[in-house]
Amino acid sequence: MKPSLTDTLCTRCGLCCDGSLFADVELASGGEASALEVMGLEIEDDDDDGGGLLVQPCGALKGTRCSIYPHRPDCCRTFKCRLLQEAERGMVEVERAKEKIAQALRRIERVKELVVQLGTGAERLPLKEHCLEALALSEAAAAGPAVKRKRAELQAAMTSVERLLQAAFLGG
Ligand code: SF4
Ligand code: SF4
Incomplete structure (x- = not known):
C-alpha cells in the first residue's frame, strides 16, 4: 500500500509540534x-x-x-499546513515538499546553533521566544563586536526562517 502524504512528509518534519510554527x-x-x-x-x-x-x-x-x-x-x-495541503492537491510535487521541509529544518538548526552560541541554555521554548530571549540577554550583557556580529547573524537567520515558514507552511 502506498504511504499517505502524512506518513511521507510529516514524519520527516514535526514543525507544527516542535515550537517552530x-x-x-x-x-x-x-x-x-x-x-x-x-x-x-x-x-x-x-x-x-x-x-x-x-x-x-x-x-x-x-x-x-x-x-x-x-x-x-x-x-x-x-x-x-499549507505545504501538506498543496502536496495533497498535487500543487507541489512530493520531492519538492520534502526539499522545503529539509530546507526549513536546516535553517532552524542554524538559528538554534546561534542561540546556544549567544549563551542561552538549551531550554524547551518555542523557536521565536528562544531567539528573542537570546537577543535580549546578549544585549543586556553589553556585548563586544563579536557578540554584536553573532546577534546580527541570529536576527537575519530568524527573519529568513520566519519568511520560509510563513510562505511555505502557514500561507499568506
Ligand atoms: S508542518 Fe506540515 S508537513 Fe510538517 S508535520 Fe506539520 S502538517 Fe506535517
Ligand atoms: S502537538 Fe504533540 S500531541 Fe499534537 S501531534 Fe504534535 S506531538 Fe502529537
Missing part, C-alpha cells in the same frame, strides 16, 4: 486537557476560558514523530 496548541475541552496532563504533557490555561493550551515544543514529540498519535488532541488531528 506555533507556541501552543488550542485544546477543545477540559477533558482533552486532563487526558493529556495524565500523559505527562504540559498544559496552560488559556485566556478565553477554553480547554487550555498544549505547550510547544510538545513533550509528546519524539524526534519528528508524535508518540501519542492515537490519542492526540482534535486540533492536531485536523491541522494540515
